[in-house]
Amino acid sequence: MRPSAPSFIKLLVPVKRTIDYAVKIRVNSAQTGVETDGVKHSMNPFDEIAVEEAVRLREKLKADIESIRVVTVGGPKATDVLRTALAMGADTGIHVETADKEIIEPLSVAKTLKAIVDKEKPDLVILGKQAIDDDSSQVGGMLAGLLNWPQANFASKLDYDKGANEIHVSREIDGGLETLKMKLPAIVTTDLRLNEPRYASLPNIMKAKKKKIDKFTPADLGVDIAPRLETIKVVPPPARKGGAKVDSVEALVSKLKEAGAI
Amino acid sequence: MATRAGLRCSQTALRLARTPLQSHAIRSRAFSSSKAAEAAKTLLYIEHKEGKLNPGVYNAITAAQKLGGEITGLVAGAEADSLDAVAQAAAKYPLSKIVVMSADTLSHSLAEPLAPLIVALVQKEGYTHVTTAHTAQGKNIFPRVAALLDVAQISDVMQVESEDTFVRPIYAGNAIATVKSSDKIKVFTIRTSSFDPAKESGEGASIEKGESGQVGKAIAEWVSESLTKSERPDLGSAARVVSGGRGVKNKENFDSVIIPLADALGAAVGASRAAVDSGYADNSLQVGQTGKVVAPELYVAVGISGAIQHLAGIRDAKCITAINKDPEAPIFEVADFGLVADLFNAAPELTKAVGKK
Numbered sequence: 001m002r003p004s005a006p007s008f009i010k011l012l013v014p015v016k017r018t019i020d021y022a023v024k025i026r027v028n029s030a031q032t033g034v035e036t037d038g039v040k041h042s043m044n045p046f047d048e049i050a051v052e053e054a055v056r057l058r059e060k061l062k063a064d065i066e067s068i069r070v071v072t073v074g075g076p077k078a079t080d081v082l083r084t085a086l087a088m089g090a091d092t093g094i095h096v097e098t099a100d101k102e103i104i105e106p107l108s109v110a111k112t113l114k115a116i117v118d119k120e121k122p123d124l125v126i127l128g129k130q131a132i133d134d135d136s137s138q139v140g141g142m143l144a145g146l147l148n149w150p151q152a153n154f155a156s157k158l159d160y161d162k163g164a165n166e167i168h169v170s171r172e173i174d175g176g177l178e179t180l181k182m183k184l185p186a187i188v189t190t191d192l193r194l195n196e197p198r199y200a201s202l203p204n205i206m207k208a209k210k211k212k213i214d215k216f217t218p219a220d221l222g223v224d225i226a227p228r229l230e231t232i233k234v235v236p237p238p239a240r241k242g243g244a245k246v247d248s249v250e251a252l253v254s255k256l257k258e259a260g261a262i
Numbered sequence: 263m264a265t266r267a268g269l270r271c272s273q274t275a276l277r278l279a280r281t282p283l284q285s286h287a288i289r290s291r292a293f294s295s296s297k298a299a300e301a302a303k304t305l306l307y308i309e310h311k312e313g314k315l316n317p318g319v320y321n322a323i324t325a326a327q328k329l330g331g332e333i334t335g336l337v338a339g340a341e342a343d344s345l346d347a348v349a350q351a352a353a354k355y356p357l358s359k360i361v362v363m364s365a366d367t368l369s370h371s372l373a374e375p376l377a378p379l380i381v382a383l384v385q386k387e388g389y390t391h392v393t394t395a396h397t398a399q400g401k402n403i404f405p406r407v408a409a410l411l412d413v414a415q416i417s418d419v420m421q422v423e424s425e426d427t428f429v430r431p432i433y434a435g436n437a438i439a440t441v442k443s444s445d446k447i448k449v450f451t452i453r454t455s456s457f458d459p460a461k462e463s464g465e466g467a468s469i470e471k472g473e474s475g476q477v478g479k480a481i482a483e484w485v486s487e488s489l490t491k492s493e494r495p496d497l498g499s500a501a502r503v504v505s506g507g508r509g510v511k512n513k514e515n516f517d518s519v520i521i522p523l524a525d526a527l528g529a530a531v532g533a534s535r536a537a538v539d540s541g542y543a544d545n546s547l548q549v550g551q552t553g554k555v556v557a558p559e560l561y562v563a564v565g566i567s568g569a570i571q572h573l574a575g576i577r578d579a580k581c582i583t584a585i586n587k588d589p590e591a592p593i594f595e596v597a598d599f600g601l602v603a604d605l606f607n608a609a610p611e612l613t614k615a616v617g618k619k
Binding site: 019021022024025027034105106107110129130132133134135136137138139140141142143144145146148149150151152153154156168172173174175176177178179180181182183186191192193227228229230231232233234235236237240241242243244245246247248249250251252253255256259261262 | 316370372373374377397398399401402403404405406407408409410412413414415416417418427431432433434435436437438439440441442443444445481482483484485486487488489490498527535538539544545546551552554559560570571577580581582583589594595596597598599600601602603608611612615616
């Protein structure tokens with residue numbers, strides 16, 4: 001950890017390309033996973049919130065922020081989400097490219113991100129709290145553990161105190177909110193309530209095309225991404241059929257009584 | 263159609279009457295562990311607050327029991343009195359022993375001091391499995407533990423198939439994956455709504471003091487918390503839940519329509535993301551992929567359309583009832599009973615009707 005406060009802080013924001021949140025997913029016929037071909041993908045919604053927070057921090061702190069870098073670990077198409085993040089206001093991107101459709105587990109992502117952090121020396125890493133595809137909710141905490149940095153998961157409010165070189169984070173816990181403060185460098189994961197991400201404007205989308213994206217492979221970074229978990233099968237959840245519509249409150253009450261629900 | 267739905271709910275009700283706490287969710291079967299070379303040795307992190315066990319602990323105990331072998335409970339915290347109370351309460355459950363770790367830095371269950379402590383304990387005692395409930399606390403602490411142990415974590419486990427194979431939901435519960443871990447130590451968190459709460463065993467686990475020399479440095483500082491105080495049942499474990507959505511239109515209506523209905527039913531109050539975002543209800547009441555996953559006997563969705571993310575949180579409810587004025591709302595595709603009506607007439611009428619009985 002740094003002995004004194006940096007004069008400019010560097011932000012790193014990891015993002016993931018996932019199936020779009022509005023898509024109704026289908027399990028493939030071989031039961032090995034879900035259909036991804038021809039399915040709309042976009043940036044994981046929690047990661048959009050992370051990018052937005054980084055951009056807002058710069059808008060608030062102006063010159064105190066030296067850079068905002070976005071990083072993704074994924075197949076060739078993951079570049080798309082880097083471009084989206086760059087269009088939202090990030091400066092440069094890093095694409096750690098893996099094979100198409102290869103599943104990269106959270107532990108591997110965390111190790112890859114650690115290698116990037118060791119290289120880039122950011123002061124604050126802001127991640128989404130979970131990816132909406134694997135729903136693991138692990139990468140932020142794993143990265144914090146590997147780096148031995150403090151972590152504030154599920155943030156709904158983030159403030160930077162420059163004098164103390166500290167962040168103050170309100171985090172969503174079961175039953176309410178908890179406020180933590182921690183010295184930088186630190187890890188924050190975003191909850192839905194943190195902010196409302198902006199839409200990239202057309203001029204910014206055009207500008208983003210010119211922003212630099214560095215490419216690496218996990219091997220370049222010396223990271224082993226071999227999976228630890230074998231997916232035996234993937235099946236749809238037990239179907240739940242809608243039942244009857246009733247036409248009055250009395251009918252509803254009698255149905256519920258009949259069913260023993262009240 | 264009507265009778266079939268009615269029958270489905272009533273069969274459920276009959277079964278519930280026999281075993282009131284049995285979960286309707288995919289349930290784990292006890293499996294034969296004879297093929298496993300050695301018995302599982304499980305460390306169960308026991309979540310607690312103000313001298314009481316958090317409700318998810320009981321479900322996590324049941325999940326840990328599926329592994330066979332012995333289960334050690336870990337109670338960690340700062341105040342000796344409150345830890346004693348927690349350990350005594352936990353000792354009534356089917357655990358082999360309880361280790362109590364006390365250190366000032368362990369107050370508020372922060373991940374930075376706790377994770378190294380759990381890791382040291384696992385390495386010293388040779389635990390094969392480490393588990394807790396998939397709650398805000400479990401999600402905060404366990405990835406740090408897994409990374410320090412250099413193992414993958416299996417989150418939100420719905421079913422324990424064997425000592426290395428687990429079932430968990432992906433894509434907001436729209437697919438169910440069975441995964442097999444090749445790690446030596448299995449770190450996993452439990453979906454509480456998928457396991458019945460454990461019953462007291464009456465045997466009394468032994469309680470011992472652990473060495474807290476391995477506590478990590480406190481590198482984050484706890485400042486404050488604000489909890490939503492409520493006399494109502496806890497949302498995560500309530501037998502009945504009444505939730506309001508965007509259709510409720512404002513906070514005043516939420517308070518005057520949803521809450522009285524919940525109270526009349528003795529239910530916990532929930533909300534859709536739209537209702538929470540619009541400020542009708544507190545964030546902690548959100549039900550869905552990013553909020554709480556619930557599996558009550560009765561779920562009443564009022565003014566909720568039924569987006570994928572919301573359905574992810576209620577899929578395992580035994581009986582879903584929806585009140586919505588839009589007959590095309592997706593919630594009706596999963597509701598056992600649907601009432602197409604204006605909630606502002608129907609909900610108060612329902613409140614009166616159930617309040618009378």
